[in-house]
Amino acid sequence: MVSSTAPAFVRMAAHPLRWRLLTELAASDYRVRELVDRLGHPQNLISYHLRLLRGAGLVTAHRSSFDARDSYYHLDLERCAQALTAAGAALHPALRLDPAPPSATTADPPVRPRVLFACTGNSARSPVAEALLRHRTSGHVEAASAGSHPKPHLHPNAVRVLREHYGIDIAGQRPRHLDTVAHHRFDHLISLCDKVREVRPEFGDQPRPIHWSIPDPAASNDNDQASYPAFRHMAADIDTRIRYLLPVLSHVTNTEVQP
Incomplete structure (x- = not known):
């Protein structure tokens, strides 16, 4: 019997603010106050949703080595890849695909970064x-x-x-x-x-x-x-x-x- 409940990752990422947090943290590690500035929401709301993402195992945090009063938040991209794969399999067996590991191409790009x-x-x-x-x-x-x-x-x-x-x-x-x-x-x-x-x-x-x-x-x-x-x-x-x-x-x- 197919479950009527959406996978945990889908439920977690479907919230607009949490999706924006995931998007920001996919690019760089940030402190709470920086996420507040970037997203334009109150700190207590940002902290609340970060706590939910941490509880889901998608985001980690550790104390800053520059100022121990601060913490940097980091998105676990491998955990996200696994969760997305599991969500696809829950939708249809044909989507039960292993995430392709990121790798370099062998051809020279038009412009070398x-x-x-x-x-x-x-x-x-x-x-x-x-x-x-x-x-x-x-x-x-x-x-x-x-x-x-x-x-x-x-x-x-x-x-x-x-x-x-x-x-x-x-x-x-x-x-x-x-x-x-x-x-x-x-x-x-x-x-x-x-x-x-x-x-x-x-x-x-x-x-x-x-x-x-x-x-x-x-x-x-x-x-x-x-x-x-x-x-x-x-x-x-x-x-x-x-x-x-x-x-x-x-x-x-x-x-x-x-x-």
Whole structure:
């Protein structure tokens, strides 16, 4: 017997305000007050619907590393993909399809997107993101990274996690300052830590700002061996976000070159 009750995801996403929250968080991580400004609704109403989305497992939240009084909200796109697939199967067996994993195309796009990843030290999160984006696109996207206060060297666990889990070697790379790329043109500026988001440089061509609120894996433990699991988790999180970024890069590029 077919259930007359709509799947949980459909019921959750059907509310106009919750759909707008999902849409905003699909593009970037945000704080509550930023969502209030973007959507034009009172904070208590925004917080209420965010709480419902968190209860459904679609949205997560964690304290900002810049200001612990704030929290950043993040949309779990993989959970959304699974929920959409389940909703399709509930409607008709022919719609019981596995979600296609986001992946890069092998052909060169008409215009190569340029993406800059920024964090504070440019020693872990941003160089890992740069390397993974370049790896996932086979060089068809121009990726760079820099930091507001670059460290002298890459963190050894960042080098290790890329080598052991992705077959990527960045041992010869050195952190660099955001000032060194300030005059370059980028299509997307992606900040990966909450601190650098507050001080990211201005670019003349106004790249699309995106924020991925990812905790510093080195802050979990001063011992490299003990902190390595945090680096694995960080790299996996970034890799998932990058896989879902690829269709966005492709879509924007193809749209911009249309006559």
